[in-house]
Amino acid sequence: MKKQAIAGLLLGCTASTNAFALDTNSAYDMDYQDDCSTNIYSSYCSNASFDFSPMRLDGETPSKVAENDSLAQSTQLPHYLRVSDERDWDYLMEQSYTILGLSVATVGLMTFLPESITKWDSEDSSIKNLGSKWKDNVSQGPVWDKDEHFLNYVMHPYFGGVYYTAARHAGFNEFESFLYSTTMSTFFWEYGVEAFAEVPSIQDLFVTPFFGAVVGEVMLQQELRITENGGEVMGSETLGSVSLFFLNPVGHIHYWVTDAWGDETEVNLAYNAWFSNGDAAQYAYDAGMPYTDQFIGLEVKLKF
Incomplete structure (x- = not known):
């Protein structure tokens, strides 16, 4: 019985000695390190990056949707279609x-x-x-x-x-x-x-x-x-x-x-006889067209 008590006392003293050997004045780095090379759980570590952007119901992120919209606009049909x-x-x-x-x-x-x-x-x-x-x-x-x-x-x-x-x-x-x-x-x-x-x-x-x-x-x-x-x-x-x-x-x-051709077109109604064009009026007169002071025409100007 005495031997057991003495052995227990010696073991407690040894533990206390190791505890008091800790230098409380030293600085210890307690920050978490996610370096996979030094992490003891490296087998579960991944260097992959994840996109945590909000997801839509169709599974696409807003950035992807914007990209698709831009592509759609660039390939948009002509206005008349x-x-x-x-x-x-x-x-x-x-x-x-x-x-x-x-x-x-x-x-x-x-x-x-x-x-x-x-x-x-x-x-x-x-x-x-x-x-x-x-x-x-x-x-x-x-x-x-x-x-x-x-x-x-x-x-x-x-x-x-x-x-x-x-x-x-x-x-x-x-x-x-x-x-x-x-x-x-x-x-x-x-x-x-x-x-x-x-x-x-x-x-x-x-x-x-x-x-x-x-x-x-x-x-x-x-x-x-x-x-x-x-x-x-x-x-x-x-x-x-x-x-x-x-x-x-x-x-x-x-x-x-x-x-x-992407240029300007101007359309006007004309009320001057033969668009005030003397040559056109003379041509019409020579062709047998009777003269009249009432005239209506459509004048189209295509600007290239």
Whole structure:
């Protein structure tokens, strides 16, 4: 028993001696070191860096999304093949000028069509007394016309759809595009350009904007599907290009006339006889064109 007590006392003294041997005045580095080369748990250590940026539900970080958005913008489709994210009044105005030019050209072409199609007689297609003729036609209408069904119920809804899609491409919603189509078909065409040749039509006033809005939205959706398919229809790029043109002729023609070279285009109505061009007036006179002091023309200036 005494031997056990003596052995325990000696062991306690040894431990106390080692404890008091600790130099309390020395500085010891207690900082945590994450150096994998000296860490005793080096087998569990990794030098890999982690991106702790907020994650989206689709698994992409904001930096990756920004990169994708930048790439999408750099490969963005031309304006006439996409719908603006917001209302673009400038683009709508440019397309309206294009519609003006196309309408004047359409009237010019219609003067060469048979009277059985246009229902315009030779007196209606003459430029003599143009102002008084417009006033008489407007005051007499609207009336139920006797035009061909193809013109009233196929072509007018189509052109109403053309007006509609012009506004939709400029970023306007369905109702706003319908209002634009109604304004253009009623005041610009029916009581405007066409009223120089015939009395405004009841069918056209209703069919063009209302049927045109339905046709126009279908045209727009088909156009977007074709562009999403790489511009192909049934595997054909040619058929796709032709389809896209007829689905949005105003946008394509506007692009060809202006954006193709990226310079400025100026469109103006001219009321001076033969644009005040003496040579043009003399040429018309020599060709048998009777002189008239009433003149309206479309002047287009392309600046390269």
